[in-house]
Amino acid sequence: MHNPYDDPAVAALYDLLNPWAACDDFYLDLVMAAPTALDVGCGTGLLLRTARAHGHTGHLLGLDPADAMLDIARAHTTDVTWTRGDLTTHTWDGAFDLVTMTGHAFQELHTDHDIVHALTAMRTALTPTGLIAFETRNITARPWENWTPDHPWTGTLPDGTPLADVNDAHPITPQGLVTFTSTTTSPSWDAPLTTHSTLRFLTPAHLDTLLAAAGLKTVQRHGNWDRTPLTPTSPEVITLARPT
Ligand SMILES: C[S@@+](CC[C@H](N)C(=O)[O-])C[C@H]1O[C@@H](n2cnc3c(N)ncnc32)[C@H](O)[C@@H]1O
Incomplete structure (x- = not known):
């Protein structure tokens, strides 16, 4: 996996x-x-x-x-x-x-x-x-429902680098699996950092x-x-x- x-x-x-x-x-x-x-x-x-x-x-x-x-x-x-x-x-x-x-x-x-x-x-x-x-x-708190592009996270690294992170979660499966993509961007970076995760x-x-x-x-x-x-x-x- x-x-x-x-x-x-x-x-x-x-x-x-x-x-x-x-x-x-x-x-x-x-x-x-x-x-x-x-x-x-x-x-x-x-x-x-x-x-x-x-x-x-x-x-x-x-x-x-x-x-x-x-x-x-x-x-x-x-x-x-x-x-x-x-x-x-x-x-x-x-x-x-x-x-x-x-x-x-x-x-x-x-x-x-x-x-x-x-x-x-x-x-x-x-x-x-x-x-x-x-x-x-x-x-039962259904946190993945907020892991969507309309709930972006923005922050700053200790060295001042600004970051933005956007998640895009799929609905939960009958087996309890939530799959989501996380895309982190910064004006200081050439390309976004994208990860794919699945959580039970x-x-x-x-x-x-x-x-x-x-x-x-x-x-x-x-x-x-x-x-x-x-x-x-x-x-x-x-x-x-x-x-x-
Ligand atoms: C969100 S990080 C948490 C790291 C650390 N426990 C902490 O609290 O900072 C999840 C970690 O679980 C590890 N991981 C993924 N699959 C795993 C597995 N099947 N068994 C044990 N660890 C696993 C990942 O490599 C990653 O380092």
């Missing part, structure tokens, strides 16, 4: 367009409390390298299929283990107190089969009392059946990073789960 994050131009912009935010504070608290942590879909590694910089002394492993993203993580620090791949190429047995999947990376898993396989591998990677933490965008959306009830199939049980669920309860309009479905 095509991965837009394996484009060096996309990876180079990632941290500039996704600076530290409330979601990172939420996950950093979990990582700092865990003696060992695996971050699946770690991207440029901001979470784990920040944990190391904050004094985490245990084993930290970032896993991602995109070399372009990992190159940025490696350039920041070699004090975290960065591994190219995903949960179909790598497994660990009882090695981690915490497994995270942040930045909506979980939505890159497109089928029930992919999700149960990944959750089972995450459970296998945990110690018996370990914790899994991840989030998906909330399907699923209901919390369906997610819980897939967690159960993987031998996991939800122990906390939040609708936003301030830990407010999930409602139909919450932006996020944040799940903390443990082995059953």
